[in-house]
Amino acid sequence: MATKTLLQGVNDALLQEMTRDDRVLVFGEDVGLNEGVFRATSELQKRFGKQRAFSTPLTETGIIGVAIGMALYGLKPVPEIQFADFMYPAFDQIVSELAKFRYRSGGEYPCPVVVRMPYGGGIRGGLYHSQSPEAYFCHTPGLKVVIPSTPADAKGLLASAIRGDDPVIFMEPKKIYRSVKGEVPDDEVLIPIGPARIAQTGTDVTLFSFGAMIPVCMEAAEKAHEKLGVSVEVVDLRTLYPLDEATIIESVQKTGRAIVVTESPKTCGYGSEIAALIAERALDSLEAPVVRVAGFDTPFPYTLEKLYVPDALRVFLAIQDVVNYQ
Amino acid sequence: MVTKTPKMTDPKMTDPKITEKPNPALPSGYSGQQLVDLYKGMALIRAFDERQLKLQRSGRIGFCVVSTGEEAVQVGVAAALEKQDWIFPTYRQHGMILQRGVSVTDMANQLYGNANDRCLGRQMPVHYSFKEINYVSLSSVIGTHLSHAVGAAMAAQYKGDDAVMVTFIGDGGTSSNDFHAALTFAGVQKAPVVFYIVNNHYAISHPVEEQCAAESLHLKGVGYGIPSIKIDGNDLLAVHQATQEALNRARAGEGPTLIECDTYRMGPHSSSDDPTRYRDAAEQEAANKACPIGRFEKQLESWGLWDDTQDKALWTELEQTMVDDTNLSENVGEPTWESLFDDVYAEVPPALARQRDEFMARESQFPRENEGEFPL
Numbered sequence: 001m002a003t004k005t006l007l008q009g010v011n012d013a014l015l016q017e018m019t020r021d022d023r024v025l026v027f028g029e030d031v032g033l034n035e036g037v038f039r040a041t042s043e044l045q046k047r048f049g050k051q052r053a054f055s056t057p058l059t060e061t062g063i064i065g066v067a068i069g070m071a072l073y074g075l076k077p078v079p080e081i082q083f084a085d086f087m088y089p090a091f092d093q094i095v096s097e098l099a100k101f102r103y104r105s106g107g108e109y110p111c112p113v114v115v116r117m118p119y120g121g122g123i124r125g126g127l128y129h130s131q132s133p134e135a136y137f138c139h140t141p142g143l144k145v146v147i148p149s150t151p152a153d154a155k156g157l158l159a160s161a162i163r164g165d166d167p168v169i170f171m172e173p174k175k176i177y178r179s180v181k182g183e184v185p186d187d188e189v190l191i192p193i194g195p196a197r198i199a200q201t202g203t204d205v206t207l208f209s210f211g212a213m214i215p216v217c218m219e220a221a222e223k224a225h226e227k228l229g230v231s232v233e234v235v236d237l238r239t240l241y242p243l244d245e246a247t248i249i250e251s252v253q254k255t256g257r258a259i260v261v262t263e264s265p266k267t268c269g270y271g272s273e274i275a276a277l278i279a280e281r282a283l284d285s286l287e288a289p290v291v292r293v294a295g296f297d298t299p300f301p302y303t304l305e306k307l308y309v310p311d312a313l314r315v316f317l318a319i320q321d322v323v324n325y326q
Numbered sequence: 327m328v329t330k331t332p333k334m335t336d337p338k339m340t341d342p343k344i345t346e347k348p349n350p351a352l353p354s355g356y357s358g359q360q361l362v363d364l365y366k367g368m369a370l371i372r373a374f375d376e377r378q379l380k381l382q383r384s385g386r387i388g389f390c391v392v393s394t395g396e397e398a399v400q401v402g403v404a405a406a407l408e409k410q411d412w413i414f415p416t417y418r419q420h421g422m423i424l425q426r427g428v429s430v431t432d433m434a435n436q437l438y439g440n441a442n443d444r445c446l447g448r449q450m451p452v453h454y455s456f457k458e459i460n461y462v463s464l465s466s467v468i469g470t471h472l473s474h475a476v477g478a479a480m481a482a483q484y485k486g487d488d489a490v491m492v493t494f495i496g497d498g499g500t501s502s503n504d505f506h507a508a509l510t511f512a513g514v515q516k517a518p519v520v521f522y523i524v525n526n527h528y529a530i531s532h533p534v535e536e537q538c539a540a541e542s543l544h545l546k547g548v549g550y551g552i553p554s555i556k557i558d559g560n561d562l563l564a565v566h567q568a569t570q571e572a573l574n575r576a577r578a579g580e581g582p583t584l585i586e587c588d589t590y591r592m593g594p595h596s597s598s599d600d601p602t603r604y605r606d607a608a609e610q611e612a613a614n615k616a617c618p619i620g621r622f623e624k625q626l627e628s629w630g631l632w633d634d635t636q637d638k639a640l641w642t643e644l645e646q647t648m649v650d651d652t653n654l655s656e657n658v659g660e661p662t663w664e665s666l667f668d669d670v671y672a673e674v675p676p677a678l679a680r681q682r683d684e685f686m687a688r689e690s691q692f693p694r695e696n697e698g699e700f701p702l
Binding site for chain 2: 025051056057059061062064065066067068069070071072073074075077089092093096097100101102103104105106107108109110141142144164165166194241242243245246
């Protein structure tokens with residue numbers, strides 16, 4: 001067991017799975033010799049050669065299209081999209097092809113591609129290096145969507161994604177790539193895709209979130225305890241699809257108050273799905289309306305990024321609102 | 327129930343005035359039997375397409391795409407492939423499925439979207455998937471499959487397999503994003519793949535002259551460093567030989583080839599299309615004279631391998647076979663309602679299982695034969 005960053009957790013999983021299975025190939029823009037613009041693919045080309053870890057031409061639709069072809073032929077490709085903001089040219093391949101191959105072929109052609117992409121704000125990246133497009137993927141049947149928030153989860157969830165038989169969109173919170181550290185087992189780690197993680201138990205309010213918003217939620221929870229005497233539960237969803245509905249419902253039944261924290265625009269964002277689920281299945285347990293703390297319905301700003309991305313203060317104020325709701 | 331349907335045209339569309347130069351010597355490298363089989367292969371596709379259109383026009387299937395005029399491309403390529411080679415098709419290469427031995431009934435099951443369709447009625451007609459013959463499932467999106475062929479070719483290369491991928495795109499599809507992406511990758515990776523531009527001169531209604539200002543579409547391949555040629559796509563043996571050469575190059579590790587096959591879409595784009603809106607009868611008629619089937623039949627006759635009596639017997643037999651074999655798909659019934667929820671993932675996830683179970687427990691209890699019925 002060693003203390004590692006989330007980025008190292010990602011790298012560990014790639015090293016582990018490439019060592020274990022020679023069908024695993026990693027490629028994308030600058031991932032070979034340069035080892036990725038964030039260095040998530042460190043050591044891969046050195047250890048496994050250019051055939052298994054390589055840089056590609058600058059065409060996202062080509063990267064995903066080629067990965068699909070490899071998967072159809074029996075390999076386990078793990079392509080990287082350099083920034084989630086650049087996945088739009090590949091969106092057609094992801095939505096029209098990757099997500100639908102198994103279904104449209106009556107199960108003849110499974111397509112287990114794991115698409116890695118760093119996402120989210122907080123790095124002063126402006127409109128095109130900051131977006132959180134998870135909702136698009138969650139709205140596409142056929143994809144699994146996974147977002148870790150700890151180094152151990154990054155390793156264990158990515159390894160599980162690579163071993164699975166379904167396409168996975170694996171979104172990495174780049175804001176906390178290096179700032180979040182934690183214990184990561186040296187041995188093989190597999191964390192199943194599906195179950196949420198209760199990051200902190202509490203009795204008065206539940207915060208539902210994922211990725212880079214988890215540290216924000218933890219800080220807000222601490223402040224709420226300190227200043228309001230409120231006991232906050234924090235649920236790290238980890239897998240956005242398929243969603244761990246049971247954990248969500250159980251937590252709301254316990255606390256009676258729910259806040260969903262996401263950094264993407266509020267309208268039709270992932271928080272809307274959680275709010276709807278709670279309304280459908282746990283309405284009678286609610287002591288207050290479900291609140292969404294989210295990015296605004298604007299493009300992602302550069303200078304005023306600090307206002308756009310939810311911070312502990314915004315989450316704290318939402319906690320105050322729901323506990324004071326009459 | 328028999329509905330009178332207009333015959334699309336004479337099945338062979340032969341122009342009696344056209345005569346190939348009489349040349350009694352067989353082309354080198356082919357036996358007489360091989361040449362006759364190639365002809366029969368084209369006739370089989372034409373007969374299947376005639377039948378599809380009849381089924382559609384009489385309301386028995388919802389939609390169809392015919393490949394009339396493009397039979398030489400399909401048979402010429404299929405005849406050169408080895409079993410381990412994969413096909414990444416568009417919706418107008420279905421004739422290659424027949425060439426690879428799948429039954430007419432299995433194909434018709436897909437057209438009907440019935441319970442015997444292996445894709446369980448999930449796709450519109452002609453979007454086939456036949457894994458056992460390496461005919462890869464296709465979508466309706468133009469061009470996306472090209473990079474799949476490149477990825478599969480890279481995978482075969484990585485595994486050291488002797489397989490080559492062939493993939494097809496129309497003249498219109500050369501404008502798509504993925505045409506560019508696929509050729510970019512294939513060139514750099516030296517992937518064992520053969521690209522066919524089936525230039526049938528129309529992207530639904532849009533003529534090739536207005537699709538691209540290049541002198542010829544095959545020139546696009548040159549920009550990606552891919553050896554590229556243009557051939558007469560209605561010349562069966564030219565397609566066959568060009569394919570053999572490209573496959574040899576690919577198997578020898580020399581990388582991709584692009585082959586533009588100049589042909590003509592003699593029929594409509596699909597059963598929903600009316601070509602008289604955008605091309606005149608004179609053009610159509612002139613094109614019909616270049617029909618690859620009529621042309622090859624004349625060659626067979628000149629080689630002394632075929633005659634009128636044999637030809638009439640062949641077409642009569644094919645027509646009957648098509649009726650008999652497609653009729654077997656007619657009364658099969660639709661896939662089970664539960665099957666709607668399968669194959670989205672390897673296992674049905676909990677939220678989807680809940681949707682299925684709620685639907686099956688309640689709404690499915692109201693019998694509905696057709697869309698829009700309100701049985702309460």
